[in-house]
Amino acid sequence: MIGEQGIDNTRLVDVARAANATTGTITHYFEDKDAVLLAALDHVAQNILFMLRSPDRPDDLVELASLILPLDEDSLRDWRVWMSFFGRAVGDPALARINKAYYDEFRDGLAAIIRRQQAEGRLSPGIDPAMTGDAIISIIDGFCIRATLEREEWPEHRQKAQLEAMLRPLLPKAEKRRSKGG
Amino acid sequence: MIGEQGIDNTRLVDVARAANATTGTITHYFEDKDAVLLAALDHVAQNILFMLRSPDRPDDLVELASLILPLDEDSLRDWRVWMSFFGRAVGDPALARINKAYYDEFRDGLAAIIRRQQAEGRLSPGIDPAMTGDAIISIIDGFCIRATLEREEWPEHRQKAQLEAMLRPLLPKAEKRRSKGG
DNA sequence: TTTTTGGCATAATCGTGATTATATAAAAAA
DNA sequence: TTTTTTATATAATCACGATTATGCCAAAAA
Numbered sequence: 001m002i003g004e005q006g007i008d009n010t011r012l013v014d015v016a017r018a019a020n021a022t023t024g025t026i027t028h029y030f031e032d033k034d035a036v037l038l039a040a041l042d043h044v045a046q047n048i049l050f051m052l053r054s055p056d057r058p059d060d061l062v063e064l065a066s067l068i069l070p071l072d073e074d075s076l077r078d079w080r081v082w083m084s085f086f087g088r089a090v091g092d093p094a095l096a097r098i099n100k101a102y103y104d105e106f107r108d109g110l111a112a113i114i115r116r117q118q119a120e121g122r123l124s125p126g127i128d129p130a131m132t133g134d135a136i137i138s139i140i141d142g143f144c145i146r147a148t149l150e151r152e153e154w155p156e157h158r159q160k161a162q163l164e165a166m167l168r169p170l171l172p173k174a175e176k177r178r179s180k181g182g
Numbered sequence: 183m184i185g186e187q188g189i190d191n192t193r194l195v196d197v198a199r200a201a202n203a204t205t206g207t208i209t210h211y212f213e214d215k216d217a218v219l220l221a222a223l224d225h226v227a228q229n230i231l232f233m234l235r236s237p238d239r240p241d242d243l244v245e246l247a248s249l250i251l252p253l254d255e256d257s258l259r260d261w262r263v264w265m266s267f268f269g270r271a272v273g274d275p276a277l278a279r280i281n282k283a284y285y286d287e288f289r290d291g292l293a294a295i296i297r298r299q300q301a302e303g304r305l306s307p308g309i310d311p312a313m314t315g316d317a318i319i320s321i322i323d324g325f326c327i328r329a330t331l332e333r334e335e336w337p338e339h340r341q342k343a344q345l346e347a348m349l350r351p352l353l354p355k356a357e358k359r360r361s362k363g364g
Numbered sequence: 365t366t367t368t369t370g371g372c373a374t375a376a377t378c379g380t381g382a383t384t385a386t387a388t389a390a391a392a393a394a
Numbered sequence: 395t396t397t398t399t400t401a402t403a404t405a406a407t408c409a410c411g412a413t414t415a416t417g418c419c420a421a422a423a424a
Binding site: 007008128 | 314347
């Protein structure tokens with residue numbers, strides 16, 4: 001429901017109804033409304049982390065990133081949850097800390113991937129893994145927020161093209177190097 | 183106040199007190215609370231647009247962009263206003279449309295600058311002005327949201343370095359070209 | 365000078381919706 | 395089988411804060 005209508009338009013009753021339950025059930029399982037939002041956020045975050053760590057994720061980082069784009073209703077909902085959370089975190093340091101914790105995980109996950117690809121000679125050793133990880137996150141974030149608020153303007157092919165244009169230049173391939181001397 | 187505490191933690195009374203006035207004054211001038219938020223947002227947006235159009239803005243786009251970074255309390259507040267607005271716009275198509283209108287202006291402003299610099303032979307003619315404008319916006323946005331929520335982690339030099347790393351690769355200089363033939 | 369209007373304050377209203385309390389049934393434990 | 399705990403529902407409370415109503419004062423207009 002939060003991903004559907006935003007946290008402000010979502011009542012606990014709405015959550016309850018969507019679960020074929022009543023507010024009694026919700027309050028039984030959740031301390032308060034914030035806890036519900038946190039749970040939703042965690043669900044979204046775990047999705048992303050799972051993807052980052054999945055063994056059969058795409059090798060190409062741009063392709064990997066494109067899996068997070070708000071291309072269908074599901075991922076659109078996910079993004080709306082994040083954005084609702086941003087709105088709250090802005091005025092609540094505790095939530096901001098939680099946000100940071102997730103982002104640290106994202107960054108570390110990406111940095112690990114980058115390091116591996118550098119070791120395998122696929123990505124240029126010239127780029128800094130952590131910084132590039134942060135860059136990828138910022139780019140995805142900024143763009144997806146935009147695409148989420150302007151759904152109609154950003155059909156799949158345009159989203160992917162924009163992502164490609166923004167991300168590819170940050171990910172130079174390793175120089176091809178003849179086996180010895182040169 | 184919205185930029186200080188977020189829209190959720192801001193009461194009309196808070197706004198009134200901050201203005202040395204009472205809610206009566208506020209409601210006299212504003213239709214409702216949303217109108218207050220809209221006014222705050224417009225203030226922030228006009229700041230940015232003014233900067234984009236100012237004749238003595240920096241030539242270098244990265245430098246220009248860095249003027250928007252949340253480096254001091256003032257611009258931090260500005261970013262918190264945007265983020266509060268995001269949180270609302272997520273569940274309110276009318277607000278989302280307003281957001282889009284501002285973003286279109288930002289993009290067009292940037293595209294105009296890019297086109298001029300291409301004409302002057304300073305930026306590569308190979309990049310698409312509109313697409314690059316959108317890219318710049320997304321990058322600034324995504325990164326500033328992060329920096330806003332993680333204030334402590336992002337001192338000035340780190341913010342600038344990160345922005346440079348993300349933006350510079352998108353803005354290749356025009357090839358140097360000998361005056362004739364070659 | 366008397367009206368009228370605009371700016372502002374104080375105070376009342378009023379809906380909303382989170383939270384809390386209570387009741388009941390089902391399941392688990394004793 | 396009794397007792398306790400857990401899951402769920404219904405209903406009451408309760409605070410909060412946006413909105414609305416009212417009144418006053420000053421300034422502008424008549």
